[in-house]
Amino acid sequence: MATQQQKGNCYLCGAELGKVAMKNHILKLHSDSKGEQECCLIKVEGMDKRYWLLLDMPLTSSLKNLDDFLRKIWLECCGHMSAFEGPGYQEYPMSCKLSAFPEGAQIGYEYDFGDTTRLQVTFVGQTRRKKQREVVRLLARNTPINWKCAGCGAPAELVDTEDMFGEAPACYCEACAEKAEIDLDMALPVTNSPRMGACAYTGELDHYGFEEYVKRNGK
Secondary structure, X not given: OOOOOOOEEEOOOOOEEOHHHHHHHHHHHOOOOOOOEEEEEEEEEEOOOOOXXXXXXXXXXXXXXXXXXXXXXXXXXXXXXXXXXXXXXXXXXXXXXXXXXXXXXXXXXXXXXXXXEEEEEEEEEEEEEOOOOOOOEEEEEEOOOOOEOOOOOOEOOEEXXXXXXXXXXXXXXXXXXXXXXOOHHHEEEOOOOOOOOOOOOOOOOOOOOHHHHHHHHOO
């Protein structure tokens, strides 16, 4: 069964679009040809493609800068190791500059070599921007998946980590989780991340929700 594509929000103007339309939107409306920083437009996706990000970063920045950002927005729980990999399981050093990757190049990324979360990184192309305070600028992110409580159909708050092996994870509101007698010590919060329900991930470092971003930046 094909996975339904998740729309996303543009963090520069608020537009809500599909992934491909969002990439075109960013390149057409938000690329500054006179900007001081020459950048790479990057797409990062979870393996089922529902979770996705569009970012830009200076060509002089490194994979370590990208690794740090991915940990904050999607991954960090217990300080696990991570790696970027190319064809033939070639591991790229974290010091590798983005300028080393041609337009259209794709590499893999893994966080936690036990309970592993795998991502795909695509170097979409070069663009320019005005000088930014942060190395990584978040341009767009998928809207949160509307997980429903398995008991009552209300928005889910918890995922049962002991029941993560079906087509969709078992999610509950707090009331139904208690009624279902799931082990609440093994439950984790629903998050907008491909690492939802893995290890001890709670998303506590993720301060990049769209509404929170708009409020914080006065958009």
